[in-house]
Amino acid sequence: MAVSRWKAVGSTLLAMFLVGLVALLAVLFIRTYTWPNEVGRWNSNETVIIELTEKERKQLVEALKGAIRIPTVSFSEEEQNTTALREFGEYIQKVFPQVFSSVLIHHEVLGGYSHLFKVQGTDLSLLPYMLLAHIDVVPAPPESWEVPPFSGEERDGYVYGRGTLDDKNSVIGILQALEFLLKRGHKPQRSFYIGLGHDEEVSGHKGALKIVEKLQSQGVQLAFVLDEGLAVLDGVIQGIRQPVALIGTTEKGSITLDLTVNRSPGHSSMPPSETSIGILAAAVSRLEQNAMPNMFGEGPEQDMFERLSTKFDFPLNIIMANLWLFSPILSRILERSPSTNAIVRTTTALTIFKSGIKVLDIMQNTIKDERVEISVLNSFDPLPVSPNDMSLGYQILQHTIHNVFSRAPVAPGVCVGNTDSRHFVNLTNNIYRFSPVVLKKEDVDRIHGLNERISKDAFELLVQFYIQLIQNADTDKILPPHLNTHEL
Numbered sequence: 001m002a003v004s005r006w007k008a009v010g011s012t013l014l015a016m017f018l019v020g021l022v023a024l025l026a027v028l029f030i031r032t033y034t035w036p037n038e039v040g041r042w043n044s045n046e047t048v049i050i051e052l053t054e055k056e057r058k059q060l061v062e063a064l065k066g067a068i069r070i071p072t073v074s075f076s077e078e079e080q081n082t083t084a085l086r087e088f089g090e091y092i093q094k095v096f097p098q099v100f101s102s103v104l105i106h107h108e109v110l111g112g113y114s115h116l117f118k119v120q121g122t123d124l125s126l127l128p129y130m131l132l133a134h135i136d137v138v139p140a141p142p143e144s145w146e147v148p149p150f151s152g153e154e155r156d157g158y159v160y161g162r163g164t165l166d167d168k169n170s171v172i173g174i175l176q177a178l179e180f181l182l183k184r185g186h187k188p189q190r191s192f193y194i195g196l197g198h199d200e201e202v203s204g205h206k207g208a209l210k211i212v213e214k215l216q217s218q219g220v221q222l223a224f225v226l227d228e229g230l231a232v233l234d235g236v237i238q239g240i241r242q243p244v245a246l247i248g249t250t251e252k253g254s255i256t257l258d259l260t261v262n263r264s265p266g267h268s269s270m271p272p273s274e275t276s277i278g279i280l281a282a283a284v285s286r287l288e289q290n291a292m293p294n295m296f297g298e299g300p301e302q303d304m305f306e307r308l309s310t311k312f313d314f315p316l317n318i319i320m321a322n323l324w325l326f327s328p329i330l331s332r333i334l335e336r337s338p339s340t341n342a343i344v345r346t347t348t349a350l351t352i353f354k355s356g357i358k359v360l361d362i363m364q365n366t367i368k369d370e371r372v373e374i375s376v377l378n379s380f381d382p383l384p385v386s387p388n389d390m391s392l393g394y395q396i397l398q399h400t401i402h403n404v405f406s407r408a409p410v411a412p413g414v415c416v417g418n419t420d421s422r423h424f425v426n427l428t429n430n431i432y433r434f435s436p437v438v439l440k441k442e443d444v445d446r447i448h449g450l451n452e453r454i455s456k457d458a459f460e461l462l463v464q465f466y467i468q469l470i471q472n473a474d475t476d477k478i479l480p481p482h483l484n485t486h487e488l
C-alpha cells in the first residue's frame with residue numbers, strides 16, 4: 001500500500017519534470033527559430049548607386065597609393081614625422097580640387113596637421129554628423145615585408161602598404177566620395193563635418209581633441225559620429241559562415257599603471273634576502289595568473305550574439321538565442337581564445353597594464369604586498385554604449401551597409417582598440433566605430449602587422465559606402481520608430 005503510494009508520487013514528479021522539460025525545450029526552440037530579423041526604419045530598398053567611370057575607378061586607386069607613399073608615422077606622442085604630415089596636407093589639396101574649392105565647404109587646419117572640413121547642407125533644421133579618420137600610421141620597419149611598406153605597390157589586385165587598412169583607406173575614401181559627389185553637382189541637405197586627426201595612434205590629444213575643442217566652443221552638437229573600428233567580418237566569428245557587419249557601439253577603457261618597490265638598496269656584497277626586482281616579479285606574476293572578473297552581459301556583446309543568433313550554425317544558434325539560460329556557458333567559451341577573451345574582460349598586458357578604471361582595488365588585492373606601490377600614469381573610463389536600435393545614426397549605417405555589402409546582417413559590438421572618436425562624448429551620444437571593408441581572418445593580423453593591404457575592389461566598395469552614406473543621411477524615407485522586441 002505504502003509502496004504504491006510512493007510510486008504514485010514518484011510518477012507524478014516524473015510527469016511534472018517531463019512537462020517542464022518539454023516546456024523548456026519549446027521555449028528554447030521557439031526563441032531560436034522565431035528570432036526577429038533586424039528591423040529597419042527604411043521603407044524601401046532603394047540604392048542610390050553612382051556609376052563611376054573607368055577613369056574615376058583608376059583615379060581612386062592612384063589617390064590611395066599616393067597617400068600610402070607619404071610616411072606619416074607616429075613614433076610616440078612626442079615624435080611624429082611632421083615633414084610627412086605637412087606633405088600629406090599638400091597632397092590632399094592637390095588630389096581633391098573640388099573639395100578644396102567648393103563654396104559649400106569650409107576647411108581649416110588644427111593642431112598643426114589635422115584637418116576639419118564643414119560641408120554646408122541646405123536644410124539647417126537637420127543636426128549635422130561627423131565622419132572621422134586619421135592620417136597617421138604606426139611604424140613599419142621594412143624587414144619581412146613582401147613589398148616596401150611605404151611604396152603603395154600593387155600586386156595581384158591589392159595595394160600594399162602601411163595605412164591601407166588603418167586608416168588612410170578611410171581618409172582617402174571619404175574625401176574621394178565627396179569629390180565625386182561634388183563633381184556631379186550633389187548638394188547635401190544635412191550638413192556634415194569631416195575630421196582627419198594626425199596623432200590617433202599616439203592618443204589624439206594634438207589632433208582629434210583640438211577638433212573637439214573647436215566644435216565645443218561653437219556649441220556644435222552632432223547627430224552621430226562615424227569613426228574606424230569594427231568591420232564586415234568574413235569567417236572571423238566561429239560558427240557563422242556568411243559575412244556579418246559589426247558596428248562598434250562602445251570601446252574599452254584603458255589604464256596605465258606604474259608599479260614601484262622602494263627599498264633601500266642593499267650592499268651588493270650583502271644583498272637583502274628579497275630584492276626589489278624579486279618583489280616586483282612576484283607581483284607581476286600574480287597579476288598574470290589572476291584574470292580580471294568576466295563581465296559578460298554588461299556590455300553590447302549580448303546584443304551582438306542575439307542579433308546574429310539565426311546566422312550561427314546548429315547548435316550555437318540555440319545557445320545564442322537563449323542567453324538568458326546559456327550565458328554562463330558562452331562566457332566560459334569566450335574566455336578560451338585571446339581575441340574573444342578581450343571582449344568579456346579587462347585584459348592585463350604585461351609591461352604596460354591596460355585595463356578598465358575601476359580595477360585598482362582588484363589589483364591591490366591580487367598583488368597582496370604593501371611594498372609594491374601602484375600609481376596611475378594615465379587612464380580613461382570605458383566609453384558609454386551608443387544606441388543600437390532605431391536611432392538615426394545606427395539606422396543610416398545599417399541601411400548603407402545593406403546597400404553596399406549585399407545585405408550583410410548588422411549587429412553591435414565592442415571595439416577592443418581605442419579610436420579618436422572617444423574624444424567626442426561631449427558632442428553626441430551616438431558614436432559608431434565601423435570601417436567599411438570586408439576582413440578575413442588573415443587580414444586582421446595585417447593591421448599594425450606585416451604586409452598590410454587592401455584589394456582594389458574592396459577600396460572601390462569603401463568609396464561607394466561613403467557615397468551612399470552621404471546620400472542616405474539626407475533621405476526623408478525614414479519611418480517613425482517602432483519597437484522590435486521579442487515576445488518570449
Ligand SMILES: *[C@@H]1O[C@H](CO)[C@@H](O)[C@H](O)[C@H]1NC(C)=O
Nearest residue numbers: 040042043044045046402407
Ligand atoms: C528588401 O529586399 C529584401 C531582399 O531582397 C526583401 O526580403 C525585403 O522584403 C525587401 N524590403 C522591402 C521593404 O521592400
Ligand SMILES: *[C@@H]1O[C@H](CO)[C@@H](O)[C@H](O)[C@H]1NC(C)=O
Nearest residue numbers: 070071073081083084085087
Ligand atoms: C619623414 O617623411 C619624409 C617625407 O615626407 C621622408 O623623406 C623621411 O624619410 C621621413 N622620416 C622618417 C624618420 O621616417
Ligand SMILES: *[C@@H]1O[C@H](CO)[C@@H](O)[C@H](O)[C@H]1NC(C)=O
Nearest residue numbers: 212213216422423424425426
Ligand atoms: C566634456 O565636458 C566636461 C564638462 O563641460 C569637461 O569637463 C570635459 O573635459 C569635456 N570632455 C572633453 C573630452 O572635451
Ligand SMILES: [Zn+2]
Nearest residue numbers: 166167200228
Ligand atoms: Zn586606426
